[in-house]
Amino acid sequence: MKIAVIGAGAWGTTLANVCARKGHDTILWSRQHDMVSRLNREHENSWYLPGIALDPRLTATTDMAHASENAEIFLWAVPAQFTRQAMENCVEHLPSRPIIVCASKGIELSTHMTMSQVVDDVLGDLRPHYAMLSGPSFADEVSRDIPTTVTLGCADEKRGRAIRDALSTEHFRIYTTTDYRGVELGGAFKNIIAIAAGIADGLDFGSNARAALITRGLTEMSRLGVALGARAETFQGLSGLGDLVLTCTGDASRNRQVGLQIGRGRKLVDILGEMRSVAEGVKTTEAVHSLAMELGVDLPITSELHQVLYEDKSPRQAVAELMTRDLRDE
Ligand SMILES: NC(=O)C1=CN([C@@H]2O[C@H](COP(=O)(O)OP(=O)(O)OC[C@H]3O[C@@H](n4cnc5c(N)ncnc54)[C@H](O)[C@@H]3O)[C@@H](O)[C@H]2O)C=CC1
Ligand SMILES: O=C(CO)COP(=O)(O)O
Numbered sequence: 624m625k626i627a628v629i630g631a632g633a634w635g636t637t638l639a640n641v642c643a644r645k646g647h648d649t650i651l652w653s654r655q656h657d658m659v660s661r662l663n664r665e666h667e668n669s670w671y672l673p674g675i676a677l678d679p680r681l682t683a684t685t686d687m688a689h690a691s692e693n694a695e696i697f698l699w700a701v702p703a704q705f706t707r708q709a710m711e712n713c714v715e716h717l718p719s720r721p722i723i724v725c726a727s728k729g730i731e732l733s734t735h736m737t738m739s740q741v742v743d744d745v746l747g748d749l750r751p752h753y754a755m756l757s758g759p760s761f762a763d764e765v766s767r768d769i770p771t772t773v774t775l776g777c778a779d780e781k782r783g784r785a786i787r788d789a790l791s792t793e794h795f796r797i798y799t800t801t802d803y804r805g806v807e808l809g810g811a812f813k814n815i816i817a818i819a820a821g822i823a824d825g826l827d828f829g830s831n832a833r834a835a836l837i838t839r840g841l842t843e844m845s846r847l848g849v850a851l852g853a854r855a856e857t858f859q860g861l862s863g864l865g866d867l868v869l870t871c872t873g874d875a876s877r878n879r880q881v882g883l884q885i886g887r888g889r890k891l892v893d894i895l896g897e898m899r900s901v902a903e904g905v906k907t908t909e910a911v912h913s914l915a916m917e918l919g920v921d922l923p924i925t926s927e928l929h930q931v932l933y934e935d936k937s938p939r940q941a942v943a944e945l946m947t948r949d950l951r952d953e
Pocket of ligand 2: 728758759760761762814817866869870875876877878879901902903
């Protein structure tokens with residue numbers, strides 16, 4: 624099977640490597656010429672995934688027409704805020720009814736759209752088959768064959784299972800659900816809570832506070848998701864609770880790292896200025912905050928985090944306000 628992977632960051636490179644090692648004819652698209660030539664020459668993505676030897680059968684290109692030619696699956700791993708732009712640039716090269724498997728975890732800030740809605744908006748005329756791949760999966764660990772389990776959400780059950788079978792390996796196990804909306808919202812929302820949990824740890828609040836944020840964060844995730852048409856039980860699975868636990872506790876999470884540094888007193892602008900990789904939760908917090916206001920959904924942790932990130936509220940003040948809200952039933 625020919626698979627085109629769009630986006631050669633840590634995650635796109637990792638997924639492409641999984642596919643190539645499984646024996647698929649895999650091509651990785653990047654907009655960066657220097658990276659593509661180094662990747663083809665050295666079989667390593669030393670900028671985003673240093674130290675990981677890539678399968679020599681994996682090739683990279685900057686030519687979207689070449690990447691798309693005869694591809695049966697398009698795996699998208701461009702950061703959420705750039706997904707629309709990258710899709711618009713390649714729409715002319717896509718076949719009719721392409722299979723688009725999105726692996727980006729975020730919500731578009733300018734429109735408040737989820738990734739499936741962006742796909743529909745840009746590629747609607749091609750009548751794409753959409754699936755979302757998400758779950759607890761640090762790129763570096765997947766690349767080192769650490770056992771990993773994720774969820775693939777696809778409205779078409781049969782097609783979802785076929786994609787699952789094509790992408791699963793003995794180290795990368797994929798479960799399926801038809802609730803793609805729940806899968807994409809869980810993946811986007813967990814990044815918000817990972818920043819919040821990082822802040823709590825940066826303030827040295829310890830285990831009780833972290834557990835509280837994970838649990839109440841899951842409630843917020845589920846509340847927003849159900850308001851947007853997802854099924855509540857999806858958030859109990861790998862793409863919800865699973866990824867929430869991973870990124871709230873694992874120091875490899877960029878979102879958690881942003882939070883840790885804010886908790887230790889650094890400014891967001893300085894932290895982001897030093898990062899070479901994307902921390903999706905920063906923009907997704909803003910998008911979800913607006914979305915929640917439009918929908919009238921109460922998301923207290925998200926709202927406080929929004930004030931910390933964008934209104935210079937002190938993290939300690941934000942925590943104090945969360946702790947002194949009206950008491951209520953769980
Ligand atoms: N790194 C990880 O462990 C995982 C990441 N993800 C998700 O995958 C998505 C991508 O993340 P990473 O690969 O980690 O990001 P990264 O920060 O490692 O790389 C970003 C990639 O996007 C490319 N890019 C940036 N702007 C672009 C544009 N306008 N057009 C085309 N390409 C552009 C960059 O050149 C780079 O190749 C994110 O939504 C992330 O949440 C999902 C699961 C695991
Ligand atoms: O989504 C991820 C793992 O599942 C990666 O998390 P970060 O983007 O916070 O690094």
